[in-house]
Amino acid sequence: MSDLEFSDEEGQELEKKFNEATKFVAGNVTKFNDGQLLTLYGWYKQSTVGDCDGNRPGIFQMAKRSKWDAWNKVKSTPKDEAMEKYIEIVRSTCPEEDLSAVSVKASANSWVSVSTHRQEDDIREEDKTIFDHVQEKNFERFLEALENCTNVNDLDENGLTLAHWAADRGQDAMLSELLKRKEININVLDEDGQTPLHYAAFCGHPKCAKILLDAGADVTIKDSQGSTCLDVACDDAIRILLTK
Known part of the structure; x- marks a missing residue:
């Protein structure tokens, strides 16, 4: 058809x-x-x-x-x-x-959850990285690992930063902690040219979107397919935030 x-x-x-x-x-x-x-x-x-x-x-x-x-x-x-x-x-x-x-x-969101491999369940706790803690929404372990993180803009094997993962998982508290770091690039791009704000918008995480917007995230950035965060926003609540 x-x-x-x-x-x-x-x-x-x-x-x-x-x-x-x-x-x-x-x-x-x-x-x-x-x-x-x-x-x-x-x-x-x-x-x-x-x-x-x-x-x-x-x-x-x-x-x-x-x-x-x-x-x-x-x-x-x-x-x-x-x-x-x-x-x-x-x-x-x-x-x-x-x-x-x-x-x-x-x-x-579908970009991350569908486009990347799931974390294997049998990873030993002592072998987990800060990226694992964000994906698993383990705030306490995330804070511990963040103290020893030298650059929060580093990419993981999937081409994502900690900010992308936090926005993807709806972890506004983690995102706020990341934004306290002076070296943070709020408009950092993943391998598809998407910013953390793209992820928050597509996922439907208004708290994360607002945190990023308040920190000065650029709503005009287009990904590799020419889409802005407004183009991929999943609902009206997010769209309203992005157009204020």
């Missing part, structure tokens, strides 16, 4: 279901294995951006390479079909769940 075969009403209903599915995945990452998350990433990018372009990342950039492969694999798939595939995977994996009941304030 092509995009032209959908009536306006059908297209709107499909987009509604797709958005519900992405929010469900964002808040329930552990229900999906890494293979499913990568597949969902491919369908998500095909649905929202279109065909994959650019060169395949090198062998030493395995995370980026895996994501590129997942996206490129579904190249030429029409947008509506890609959305249907995404919804189908989510429903088949979690058949008993009511996707429409998921709050927009999910704990993570």
Whole structure:
């Protein structure tokens, strides 16, 4: 079925279901294995951006390479079909769940939760990094690790900073602590050109968005697909914050 075969009403209903599915995945990452998350990433990018372009990342950039492969694999798939595939995977994996009941304030967003590998459950506590503590929302351990963190702008293996992860996870207290550091770059970009404010906006985390805005975050920055944080904002509450 092509995009032209959908009536306006059908297209709107499909987009509604797709958005519900992405929010469900964002808040329930552990229900999906890494293979499913990568597949969902491919369908998500095909649905929202279109065909994959650019060169395949090198062998030493395995995370980026895996994501590129997942996206490129579904190249030429029409947008509506890609959305249907995404919804189908989510429903088949979690058949008993009511996707429409998921709050927009999910704990993570589709960019991160679907585009990166989940943290393995068997990592020993002593081996966890400050990034792990942010992802796990462990504020106490985060504070301990922050004392020994020499540069809060460092990127992890997924190309994200601590501020990106805090905004993604809705950790406003962690974000506030990070902003106390003089070296913090509030407009730092991830591998897709997205700022922490992009993440807070897409996730539906108004507290994080306000903290970033109050600190001077730039709302005009466009990511690699030309989208500002306002373009990706998930609801009216976030949009109002961004347009004040």
